[in-house]
Amino acid sequence: MYQALYRKWRPRTFDDVVGQSHITDTLKRQVETGRLSHAYLFTGTRGTGKTTCAKILSRAVNCEHPVNGNPCNQCPSCLGIENGSILDVLELDAASNNGVDQVRALREEAVYTPAAVRKRVYIVDEVHMLSTAAFNALLKILEEPPEHLMFILATTELHKVPATIKSRCQQFAFKRILPGDIAARLAYVARQEGMELRGEGANLLARLADGGMRDALSLLDQCATPDGPIGEQEVLDALGLAGNLETACLLEQIGGGDTAAALETLARLYGAGKEMGSLLGELSALVRDLLVRKTAPKGGAALLTGGYDENTMRKLSNLFQTPRLVQMLSILQTTLAELSRSGNRRTDTELCLIRLCDPALDESLAGLNARLSRVEELLAGGVPATCAVPPAQQKRTQRPIQQQPEDLPPWEEERPPLPEEPGEPVGYEPEPPVQTIPPVQAPRSARPEASVQPAPERQASALADLWPGLVTALRGKFPAVYPFLSNPSAVQGVLDAGTLTLWVDNPFTQNMVGTPAVLEALAKLAGAQTGGAVRCVVKVGAPPKQAPAVSDAGEQEHDNLEDLLALGQQFDNIIIQE
Known part of the structure; x- marks a missing residue:
């Protein structure tokens, strides 16, 4: 017997x-x-x-x-x-x-x-x-x-x-028996039983035994074949495991957010007879090793299972942050605990993979922490996270910045809001105040006003209407840069003598909008609108103020209507009467 x-x-x-x-x-x-x-x-x-x-x-x-x-x-x-x-x-x-x-x-x-x-x-x-x-x-x-x-x-x-x-x-x-001691004992038993147990097969059995010699001998008994050697692949096939290469490939797909590829890999392994609980267990062990490697890079080497080479571990470690690994390990452990009571193990495993591939589907605190850590990493590296713009804010047109004459009195100059004043809510468009405007005198010359402006003033006036269109055209091409370009307090465009200058508020914004691809796209769009070659540059600071328009007689014209409108926008409760 x-x-x-x-x-x-x-x-x-x-x-x-x-x-x-x-x-x-x-x-x-x-x-x-x-x-x-x-x-x-x-x-x-x-x-x-x-x-x-x-x-x-x-x-x-x-x-x-x-x-x-x-x-x-x-x-x-x-x-x-x-x-x-x-x-x-x-x-x-x-x-x-x-x-x-x-x-x-x-x-x-x-x-x-x-x-x-x-x-x-x-x-x-x-x-x-x-x-x-x-x-x-x-x-x-x-x-x-x-x-x-x-x-x-x-x-x-x-x-x-x-x-x-x-x-x-x-x-x-x-205490638990070390994998090396278990592998040596398995090799001795295999020789005495006339089995050809290879080194990689013994090491895999030792890792699967989890420190128990009885489990290791039982697994060896299960994998014993009288007509061939017992290697790593034979152990995987006999025990219904996925293997290190398949597990590493699946985790790489999860790190890249490729849900379709991860589900295809799961379907292939399921069709090959792999057990879903064993697959999640291998994935959990790999994520655990990555977490130990990140949190204890020096002293944690002895805590690793040792089933993966250094290149694979380094490649996978670069795909995840520590909070992300904690979140993934929590999801895997929860799914493994509930898998024994599941009515459909494959469906639960697929749901687990979908949640792992898309962190936004995890509404727990660990998932939120992982997403915030990702945003902080992007901002620290100089790449802003793409944020969704509310529809009401998308429909708002950017108003051209009105150049105030240098000789305006102090009470007519724009001032920053006081601390006690409530800020304007996003997407809110204030209604224009009721104003009574005195009749405007007709221009002295019958020629249009634009015809008496020099070429730089015409270009600046045209850019005031052109700049919002340029920014809107770049929204789909550069979603990460669009929030900067669409913010008048961060970026302002000034066209002068064939040069489109982007005046930015700080060097960080300069690095974001000053990439060659963005500047080239703006130059092409501006050139197509103006009908000439346009060069695009980025500078830090405030744009220079434009000189007021000059009449035929050489005198500077002062538009009282424009001053009244600017004053009315600052003081909504003032009604100007004739």
Whole structure:
């Protein structure tokens, strides 16, 4: 009859136990010197050797010829305990014997001396499953047992064991076995079984075992093939895993926001028989490694699973920020926890990928933090984030900046709003005030006013109507620069002698609007409107004031109507009467 590998290759001596030398050395020394305790408590995760060490210890304390603290496994005592013929050593399962009646029966039986060996040993596995009454019934005999009695308790959940039990036992904590030690043990078992286990296959099995030797041997038993070697691809195919290359490719698609490609990759893996829970688990492990790499670049190298090369990790690490990785890991862990209760695992996995590809779909605080961190990164790098402009603000036309004569009185000059004045809401268009305007005198000359203006003034006047159109034309071509160009307080355009000068408020705005592509596009649009070649430049500062118009007689004309309109816009409550 075939026997599973984890049972067939269970260690029989303390020296065969892998990765727990801090415990086995102490137990061997106690057996060798005879300084044995009456109760031991073994704690640790599954498959790390708790029950194995308990069985070895039960044979070692009763062995007739111990060797350096190890049982000889050849004397009648060792052989009888191993095959179960000696009833003085009992292994109990607390999950099925957790009542107070079973513990009372054990306590009544324990007072009798052993029949075949020196010590009566009780191995209680998963002791945390005992009820409160059963623990209370065990306390007295555990505190003052007979000389021939020994208890070995094992548990995976130490926090459920009462403190009164812990204080009466010697406690040994079994740690997770390192992947390198597991891989070496797997290679040894494979050689003894006649299997051809390759190095990459052993390393993958060691990582999947998560520190448990029993899990590693069970996975090796599952992947065993009599007609070929066991490599990484054979392990992936046998266990229904996606593989490192597929997982890295999927995460790269998520980082690029390519939802369609990510769903196509998921569909292909699903059609190939890959398990959705395993796929999300691999993706979660990779995101976890990236997060550890970013938060602890120096000391965190030992914490990585080691399943990916340095180039792949560096490439993927550049795609994400730390808040984004935290948000992704939260989504993956939540989906994995809910996947066991899901009615359609594929649909839930697809929803998870869609939320990972588009952070805007995550309305949690982690998702908001990830998006804000992305905006801060763009602004710090000199690339502003594209913001949506409200429809009401899009329909507003930019008014040309009116040049005020230099000799205006102080009360007619524009002033900044006072701190107590409320700002104008976005998209609000104030109604023009009711005004009574005196009749305007007809011009002295019958010729149009534009004909008496010099060429620079005509170009400036034409640009006042032309500039909003130029800005609007660039909105679809340069969405990131449009918010700067459409803001009159940030950018103002002045056309003079074939040169379109963009006067900006600060050097940051100069770097944004002064790219060659933007300047070339503005020059082409302005040239098409004016009918001549236009050169576009960017300068920091305020545009120079234009000189007032000159009449035929050489005198400067002062437009009283324009002054009144400007004054009325500043003081909405003033009504000008004839």
